[in-house]
Every structure is written in structure tokens, then in C-alpha cells.
Amino acid sequence: MTLATELRRGPGIDVKDGRIDLLRWPLLKRILTHRAFQFALILPTLFFFVLIILTGLFGTPVGNANFAIISVWIVWWALLIMLLIPLGGRLWCTMCPIPAVGEWVQRRSVVSASGRRPLSLGWEWPKPLRNIWVQNFAFLAVAAFSVIILTRPLVTGALLLGFMLVALGLFLLYQRRAFCRYVCPVSGFIGLYSGVAPLELRAADPDVCLAHCGTRAKECIKGSAQGFGCPWMEYPGTLDRNAYCGLCSECLKTCPQANLGLYLRPFGADLAVPKRRLDEAYKGFIMLTAAVFYSVVMLGPWGQIKDWANLGDGELLPFLGYVALMAAFTLVLVPGVFYAASWLAKRLSAARGVSVRRLFVAFAYTTVPLGLAAWIAFSLSFLFTNGSYVLPVLSDPFGWGWNLFGTANHEWTPYMPQLLPYLQVPVLAVGLALSVVLGHQIARENISDHARARRSVIPVAALLTLLTLGLLWLYIG
Ligand code: SF4
Ligand code: SF4
Numbered sequence: 080m081t082l083a084t085e086l087r088r089g090p091g092i093d094v095k096d097g098r099i100d101l102l103r104w105p106l107l108k109r110i111l112t113h114r115a116f117q118f119a120l121i122l123p124t125l126f127f128f129v130l131i132i133l134t135g136l137f138g139t140p141v142g143n144a145n146f147a148i149i150s151v152w153i154v155w156w157a158l159l160i161m162l163l164i165p166l167g168g169r170l171w172c173t174m175c176p177i178p179a180v181g182e183w184v185q186r187r188s189v190v191s192a193s194g195r196r197p198l199s200l201g202w203e204w205p206k207p208l209r210n211i212w213v214q215n216f217a218f219l220a221v222a223a224f225s226v227i228i229l230t231r232p233l234v235t236g237a238l239l240l241g242f243m244l245v246a247l248g249l250f251l252l253y254q255r256r257a258f259c260r261y262v263c264p265v266s267g268f269i270g271l272y273s274g275v276a277p278l279e280l281r282a283a284d285p286d287v288c289l290a291h292c293g294t295r296a297k298e299c300i301k302g303s304a305q306g307f308g309c310p311w312m313e314y315p316g317t318l319d320r321n322a323y324c325g326l327c328s329e330c331l332k333t334c335p336q337a338n339l340g341l342y343l344r345p346f347g348a349d350l351a352v353p354k355r356r357l358d359e360a361y362k363g364f365i366m367l368t369a370a371v372f373y374s375v376v377m378l379g380p381w382g383q384i385k386d387w388a389n390l391g392d393g394e395l396l397p398f399l400g401y402v403a404l405m406a407a408f409t410l411v412l413v414p415g416v417f418y419a420a421s422w423l424a425k426r427l428s429a430a431r432g433v434s435v436r437r438l439f440v441a442f443a444y445t446t447v448p449l450g451l452a453a454w455i456a457f458s459l460s461f462l463f464t465n466g467s468y469v470l471p472v473l474s475d476p477f478g479w480g481w482n483l484f485g486t487a488n489h490e491w492t493p494y495m496p497q498l499l500p501y502l503q504v505p506v507l508a509v510g511l512a513l514s515v516v517l518g519h520q521i522a523r524e525n526i527s528d529h530a531r532a533r534r535s536v537i538p539v540a541a542l543l544t545l546l547t548l549g550l551l552w553l554y555i556g
Contacts, residue, residue, distance in 0.1 A: 135236020
């Protein structure tokens with residue numbers, strides 16, 4: 080079949096259980112199962128990544144005139160939080176350049192599934208760390224230094240280079256993508272929020288996987304001549320959430336039963352899966368609190384706080400105070416308030432057989448829709464206010480006086496600030512509504528009686544509403 084015929088055929092739409100298997104479109108299947116698919120996506124991002132490191136390390140120290148700052152913290156961040164995660168889940172991880180070099184070195188191959196012995200000591204990741212706690216603390220560390228990172232190109236360049244080197248080191252020591260699965264600070268929140276996306280990779284028929292597993296071949300785990308075993312150390316046959324599938328497409332290539340599909344599905348389907356974990360619960364708190372902190376520091380009227388967070392005048396004490404405050408809010412105060420709300424939920428519902436701790440961990444997932452909405456609302460402000468810096472840095476990425484595309488002298492101007500509230504208010508309202516609906520679903524997961532379950536959501540819903548009102552006040556005054 081020619082390419083033109085395949086394009087004309089388009090996707091064969093076959094809705095099953097409310098899902099559409101995109102692989103029924105032969106062209107897409109051919110692309111995704113091609114060995115060079117991931118490489119083709121990584122190549123351009125790797126080019127920009129190297130440029131970002133070079134401009135960060137050697138370009139002008141003026142943040143808004145440096146390609147590294149503008150492309151990472153305005154363009155990439157906005158794309159990630161507003162489009163890639165809400166629509167594609169972990170799609171960023173398919174094209175991420177950070178682990179690319181390490182993975183190629185470990186595999187001794189860039190594209191082909193060579194079957195060579197991996198260049199790695201092949202250690203197993205320590206059992207106590209097989210969770211996202213390392214990612215939680217790594218994200219918190221980056222968040223604490225975020226104003227410094229966001230304003231100093233040298234720090235951004237060094238940080239990204241550091242990520243790549245740490246990833247390379249871990250590829251040489253540990254099996255597969257231990258860095259992505261357990262360490263990368265970006266991975267934890269992409270994983271948690273990827274449950275919102277209307278896209279999932281799943282087994283078409285889990286029973287086929289079960290029967291095939293009995294043959295001990297397990298190509299999707301061990302790899303074959305067609306592809307590598309799951310780099311994220313998942314068993315694709317039982318995937319029921321997006322959280323730890325990096326959408327690398329290897330299992331689409333290795334599965335001899337062609338039993339894996341890439342599905343379009345309703346938004347937020349994963350959030351209803353009753354797998355609740357404390358490390359993920361904390362990720363939810365960290366993300367929601369960080370969104371509030373960023374909004375206060377970068378958009379709020381308190382320049383003094385921004386100075387503390389930015390190590391203004393080199394004063395260490397106020398900066399340490401700021402870091403301590405952030406840690407206290409994210410790790411103690413916000414979870415503490417949620418714990419109190421869960422305690423109240425238990426009292427109000429008089430539910431038996433369910434502990435406060437269990438309710439606390441489960442209700443923590445209500446921070447996901449609102450947290451993502453808060454990040455989108457924050458990023459809208461950031462993008463509209465600073466988006467006009469993109470054109471000058473494209474022409475003069477290092478800030479050395481170049482004018483490659485004739486746009487170097489484009490003036491800074493905020494884009495349509497009057498439009499912002501009309502976007503931020505609905506985004507936050509939808510986030511809050513989805514969080515409350517999810518809260519009710521979670522209550523039903525734990526409390527069988529309808530009326531009791533409804534009562535138990537009241538404290539968490541009130542808490543989320545208060546938070547939303549606070550954010551609205553920050554954004555639109
Ligand atoms: S987990 Fe991190 S390093 Fe790995 S692919 Fe995703 S964003 Fe990139
Ligand atoms: S489950 Fe499949 S697509 Fe997802 S990370 Fe593993 S091999 Fe890649």
C-alpha cells in the first residue's frame with residue numbers, strides 16, 4: 080500500500096468500551112512500530128537540548144535575552160503543562176533528550192535492537208527506593224531553587240547538563256531506565272498528571288497476555304530481535320494506568336501477538352483506578368503547593384518574597400527561610416490540612432472499616448485535576464506576559480548581538496493581558512469541578528453507603544474550593 084493510499088484511508092474508527100484503538104490506522108501503526116520512531120522524535124529535541132546547554136553556559140547572563148531561559152522555562156514548560164501532559168500523558172518522555180545518550184550507550188545501539196550485551200553493570204534498583212520518593216525530593220530541591228534557575232542561564236545550562244550526566248551514570252550502573260522510573264524530578268509529576276490524558280497504551284486483551292506469558296517467551300519484558308524489553312521495567316500486559324509507561328513504543332514492536340494498542344479514551348480515566356499510594360499522594364500535595372508558591376512569588380505583588388527566593392543581594396538567611404517555608408508547607412502543612420479534612424470526612428460519614436490514613440491517601444488524588452489546572456493557569460500568565468521574548472532569542476540565542484532571522488530587536492510586549500482572566504477562571508473552575516467529582520468517586524470507593532460517601536467529601540471539597548478562591552484572587556485580584 081502506498082503512503083498516499085494509507086493517508087487517504089485514515090484511522091479505522093472502532094469504538095470499544097469507550098476507547099478507539101489508534102493502531103487501526105495502518106500508517107500510524109507503521110510509524111510507531113518502526114525502529115527509528117523514537118530516535119526520529121528525540122533527534123530534534125536533542126539538538127535544542129544541546130543548544131540550550133551551550134547558550135546557558137556561554138551566552139549572556141541576562142535571563143530574558145538568553146535562549147536557554149526562554150526556550151526551557153517559557154516555551155517548553157508551557158507546551159508540557161498545557162498540551163503534552165493534558166493531551167498526551169507521558170508523550171514528552173517519548174521524545175525527551177535527557178536519557179537519550181545514556182540509553183544509547185547502555186544499549187550500544189542508537190536504533191536497532193542489536194541483542195548485544197548492555198554496557199552497564201546491570202544492578203537492580205534498590206527495593207526501598209522503588210517508588211517516587213526520590214523524585215518527590217528531587218522536584219522539591221529544584222523547586223526551592225526555581226527562581227534562581229529561572230533567572231540565571233548558567234544555572235539552567237548546568238542543571239540540564241547535570242541531569243544528562245546523572246542519567247548517563249545511572250544507565251551505566253543500573254538496568255534500563257532506572258533514571259526515568261525512579262529519579263528524574265520531572266518524571267514524578269508527568270506520571271501523576273498523565274492519568275488525565277485521553278491517551279493510553281494498553282493490552283487489547285489481557286487474557287491473551289496471560290496465556291502468552293505461560294510460554295515464558297515474554298518478549299515485551301525480555302526484548303527480542305524486534306525491540307527492547309520494556310525500558311521502564313513495566314509488564315505491558317497488566318498496565319492499567321499511564322503513570323509508569325514512557326510511551327516508548329518498544330512493546331508495540333516486540334509483542335508477537337500484536338496485543339497492544341494505543342487508545343483514545345475519556346479524559347481522566349486513570350484517576351478512577353483505585354490504586355492509591357502515599358508517595359503519589361505526596362506528589363499531588365507537592366505539585367499543588369508548588370503551583371501556589373510559584374504564583375505568589377512570580378505573579379504576586381510581594382517583590383520582597385521574590386528577592387528572598389532569588390538570593391537577592393546574596394543574602395543567604397532570607398533564602399533559607401524561604402526554602403524552609405516551602406518545605407514546611409509542602410511536606411507538613413498542606414498534607415496536615417488534608418489529613419484533618421480526612422479525619423473530618425470519617426467523622427461526618429461515620430464510616431466503619433476505613434481508616435483516616437486510607438481516606439487521606441485516597442483523597443490526596445483530588446489534588447490532581449486542580450493541581451494541573453493551577454499549573455495551566457499559572458503558565459498562561461507566564462506565557463502571555465513573557466512570550467514576546469521568544470522572537471529576539473531565536474535570532475540571537477547567545478545574546479551576542481546576532482540577528483539570524485531579523486527578529487532580534489522585537490520589543491517585549493505582554494500579549495492580550497485582558498484575555499487572561501477569561502482563560503484562567505474557566506481553567507480553575509473546571510479543575511475544581513473535576514476534583515470534587517473525583518473526590519465523590521474516591522469516597523464511593525471507600526464507603527459503600529451513598530449518603531455517607533457524599534457527606535465525607537464535604538471537607539475536602541471545601542478545602543479545594545478555598546484553595547481555588549485563593550488562586551483566583553492571586554491571578555485576577
Ligand atoms: S522521565 Fe524524565 S528523563 Fe526520563 S524521559 Fe521522562 S522527562 Fe525525560
Ligand atoms: S509499556 Fe511499552 S510503551 Fe510503555 S514504557 Fe514499557 S515498552 Fe514502552
